[in-house]
Amino acid sequence: MNRENPLVLGIESSCDETGIGIVRGRTLLSNTIASSMDEHARYGGVVPEVAARAHLEAMGPSIEAAMAEAGVTFDELDAIAVTSGPGLSGALMVGVGAAKALALATNKPFYAVNHLVGHVGADILDTRGEPFDYPTIALLVSGGHTSLLLVRDLVGDVELLGETIDDAAGEAFDKVARILGLPYPGGPQIDRAAEGGNPAAIRFPRGLSLPKDMAEHRYDFSFSGLKTAVARWVERAEDAGEEIPVADVAASFREAVVDVLVTKAINACRDLGVPRLLLGGGVVANARLREVATERAAAAGVALRIPPFSLCTDNGAMIAALAAQLIMAGKQPSSLGVAADSTLPVTEIQVAELTEG
Amino acid sequence: MYLAIDTSTGTGVALVSANGEIRASRVLTDTRRHVEVVGTFIQEVLAETGTTAAQISAVAAGMGPGPFTGLRIGIAAARAFGQGANIPVIPLVSHDALALEWYENGGTGELLVTTDARRRELYWSRYSGLDAAGIPVREAGPALARPEDLDIAETERLGTAGTAPHRVDAVGIPAGSLGILAQRVRAAGRPGAEDEALYLRPPDIAAQGPRKRVS
Ligand SMILES: [Zn+2]
Numbered sequence: 001m002n003r004e005n006p007l008v009l010g011i012e013s014s015c016d017e018t019g020i021g022i023v024r025g026r027t028l029l030s031n032t033i034a035s036s037m038d039e040h041a042r043y044g045g046v047v048p049e050v051a052a053r054a055h056l057e058a059m060g061p062s063i064e065a066a067m068a069e070a071g072v073t074f075d076e077l078d079a080i081a082v083t084s085g086p087g088l089s090g091a092l093m094v095g096v097g098a099a100k101a102l103a104l105a106t107n108k109p110f111y112a113v114n115h116l117v118g119h120v121g122a123d124i125l126d127t128r129g130e131p132f133d134y135p136t137i138a139l140l141v142s143g144g145h146t147s148l149l150l151v152r153d154l155v156g157d158v159e160l161l162g163e164t165i166d167d168a169a170g171e172a173f174d175k176v177a178r179i180l181g182l183p184y185p186g187g188p189q190i191d192r193a194a195e196g197g198n199p200a201a202i203r204f205p206r207g208l209s210l211p212k213d214m215a216e217h218r219y220d221f222s223f224s225g226l227k228t229a230v231a232r233w234v235e236r237a238e239d240a241g242e243e244i245p246v247a248d249v250a251a252s253f254r255e256a257v258v259d260v261l262v263t264k265a266i267n268a269c270r271d272l273g274v275p276r277l278l279l280g281g282g283v284v285a286n287a288r289l290r291e292v293a294t295e296r297a298a299a300a301g302v303a304l305r306i307p308p309f310s311l312c313t314d315n316g317a318m319i320a321a322l323a324a325q326l327i328m329a330g331k332q333p334s335s336l337g338v339a340a341d342s343t344l345p346v347t348e349i350q351v352a353e354l355t356e357g
Numbered sequence: 358m359y360l361a362i363d364t365s366t367g368t369g370v371a372l373v374s375a376n377g378e379i380r381a382s383r384v385l386t387d388t389r390r391h392v393e394v395v396g397t398f399i400q401e402v403l404a405e406t407g408t409t410a411a412q413i414s415a416v417a418a419g420m421g422p423g424p425f426t427g428l429r430i431g432i433a434a435a436r437a438f439g440q441g442a443n444i445p446v447i448p449l450v451s452h453d454a455l456a457l458e459w460y461e462n463g464g465t466g467e468l469l470v471t472t473d474a475r476r477r478e479l480y481w482s483r484y485s486g487l488d489a490a491g492i493p494v495r496e497a498g499p500a501l502a503r504p505e506d507l508d509i510a511e512t513e514r515l516g517t518a519g520t521a522p523h524r525v526d527a528v529g530i531p532a533g534s535l536g537i538l539a540q541r542v543r544a545a546g547r548p549g550a551e552d553e554a555l556y557l558r559p560p561d562i563a564a565q566g567p568r569k570r571v572s
Contacts, residue, residue: 049425049560056429056554060436074441090426093392094433100396101362101434104403105410105441110396178568231571336396 001109006078006327009066009102010320011059013095014087014115015144016040016051018058020066021317023324028125029070031310031317034058041184045174046143052090059098066316074106079333081323084112084351085344087144092340100336109333111323112351114344115314116140117158119280120151121322122311132305135274137161139265141289142281142314143170143185146261148219148268149346151278154322155329160346161268162219165208169257170283172223176230176253180246187286190250194288197251204229204256209263218271219264226256258289262296269302278305284312326350358412360399360438361536363419364391364431365451365555366472367529370398372406373536375414381405382533388473391430399438410442417539419451419530421555422472422480422499432554447539447549452482454535455527456493460486461534467496467522469511472530478503480557483522490545492538501557 005025012019016037022030036054040046067074082099085092096112103110120138124131138149146164151157167175170187177186182193207222208214230253237244269277277297283289284306297304311318326349335352344351358380359373368391371382381402385394403409418435421428439446455470465486471479482498502510515521542549 043562047560047562050562052426052429053554053556053560056433059433060440063437063440074443090429093426093430096392097395097430098433098437101399101436101438102441104396104399105438107410228571235570235572336400337393339390339393 001327002078003327003330006324007072007076008079008081008320008324008327009077010081010316010318010323011095011099012083012115012118012314012316012319013055013091014083015091015314016046017314018055018062019314019316020062021315021320022066022070022072023125023317023320025324025328026124028317029072030066031315032062032066032069033315034062037185044178044184045171048088048090051088052094055091055094059094077106077108079109079111079323079327080106081111081113081319083115083118083319084338085115085341087115087342089340089342092342096338096340110336111326112334112338113319113322113326114346114349116145116147116149116346117154117349118318118322120149120278121154121325122280122307122318123278123305124321124325125311125317126305126307132276132278136276136278137265137268137272137274138278138280139261140281141169141261141283143174144168145281146221147346148265150268150272150274155325155331155349158346158349162217162221162264164221164223165217166222166224167227169221169223169261172227172257173283175227179231179234180249187283190254191286191288193246193250194254195247197247199251199255201245201248202233202252204252206256206260209260219268221260221264223257226253254286254288258286258292261289262292266296266300266302270300275301276303280307280312282313285309332356358408359415359417359536359539360413361417361532361539362395362399362431362435363451363454363530363532363535364395364427365419365421365423365530366527368394368398368431369530369532369535370395370402371532371536372402372408373533373540375540377537377540379533379536384529384532386529388427391427395430395434399434413442413444415444415539415543416446417535418446418448419454419535420448420550420553421451422474422501422557423451423555424475425556428554428556447542448552449535449538449542450482450495450499450550450555451530451535452480452499453493453495454530454538455525456482456484456495457538458531458534459525460493464523469522469524471524471526474501479507481507491541492545492547499555499557
């Protein structure tokens with residue numbers, strides 16, 4: 001196996017995107033994504049069984065498309081990598097089953113890696129400037145997760161500082177969009193609706209931000225109470241026969257989410273003396289999040305990195321990139337007996353590494 | 358050589374030679390550990406027979422019927438193996454392997470096979486025998502039914518004079534027989550089954566109702 005500049009194919013199927021990525025060392029060759037998002041739209045959120053069925057159908061064609069785009073053959077690959085968790089278990093299993101068989105058919109080493117750490121690894125593929133040094137704080141926000149990490153070493157030392165104790169931030173966007181009568185997915189809809197709205201019009205609660213919460217949950221998030229507060233506000237206005245100021249509600253809700261995300265992330269940078277913040281996950285598409293993060297990071301003297309959107313959403317390239325780093329760091333392949341683990345902790349960067357020899 | 362993979366009930370993996378002999382096989386009836394064992398099983402049957410992926414000429418994929426999550430893992434693995442080794446995948450109805458095994462072991466006449474579909478339902482298929490190519494002739498199914506409804510339907514079908522078919526309520530699919538079936542299907546120039554997972558149930562989804570009040 002080439003450990004200098006390994007050619008790796010990565011498979012990602014933890015949620016509703018079937019992602020196949022191919023990288024050579026730190027260079028991106030293909031980032032192919034098939035999404036089943038449209039199939040979930042009428043249910044207002046990702047339906048696990050629908051996502052898993054879609055993965056099975058999209059897997060083969062996506063692998064073929066990625067190989068063609070990268071212009072490589074299976075023979076040339078140095079390894080096959082896959083997300084083994086965290087995520088939706090039925091969805092993860094499709095990718096893990098496919099990856100194991102692909103590794104056996106091509107006689108290539110198999111690496112099972114952590115999805116959240118993969119999001120951090122995506123930064124490596126961003127060609128705009130040098131990737132981050134470590135340690136760095138990483139804020140990962142999507143429809144499936146909201147996590148704050150301290151990354152001391154991408155392949156050896158990742159610590160979970162905090163995460164959501166109820167809804168993911170992306171989920172809150174979907175639910176509030178629904179309250180406002182907007183379609184799924186809610187993120188871009190809320191963004192559009194908030195245009196021209198006053199973010200200070202309504203003071204919605206900032207979850208886990210009161211002094212008493214900050215002792216125990218300094219870096220944790222909660223968006224369930226916020227969603228309920230928006231629903232209450234809208235219901236009260238409806239009962240009173242008032243017209244709902246959708247732009248103000250959307251802008252004020254979005255401000256509450258963004259405020260709490262960025263405040264806690266910058267707090268972590270300050271508290272831990274880490275002057276670097278990396279954003280990842282699909283919610284990074286939110287323009288207001290990027291804006292507020294940019295302002296407050298600058299004010300706090302924290303360097304900010306936001307990979308391009310195609311590398312922020314779930315994708316196979318980040319999985320391949322992380323595996324390439326593991327290979328370059330001398331890590332052995334994973335056991336072919338690994339399971340899918342829907343709650344895989346971030347401390348497990350690689351799953352079931354075989355002992356040498 | 359044919360590599361056969363089925364996860365429609367438990368997990369079954371087998372290697373069958375070009376002339377239709379089972380060379381190695383692995384079975385696990387546990388219906389929750391498909392993803393853990395599928396790779397190891399493939400690795401083991403290859404190692405046990407000293408076979409390389411390049412020596413496999415086709416992959417037999419059991420397409421079900423099977424409950425959702427497990428079924429997909431074997432199909433995903435079979436397709437990925439075929440893709441990686443650049444060989445065809447032959448999709449097959451998993452129940453056909455049960456029928457082949459039963460007739461090959463001397464069974465004659467009508468056969469009804471069932472497998473567990475969970476939620477107190479069964480998957481079933483009915484066969485009349487093997488054809489000239491040694492391939493089971495499926496007269497009905499695969500289909501989904503509650504056990505009592507299947508009994509009623511069979512009683513009605515047979516009337517007063519008919520003899521009930523022999524019945525096999527299987528807990529696992531014999532992957533070796535699936536491999537033999539693939540070899541016979543290929544030798545006979547048949548296309549195999551539809552390349553589609555046989556869930557026989559729509560996904561579990563509740564369409565969104567109207568928004569509920571919180572206050
Ligand atoms: Zn993600």
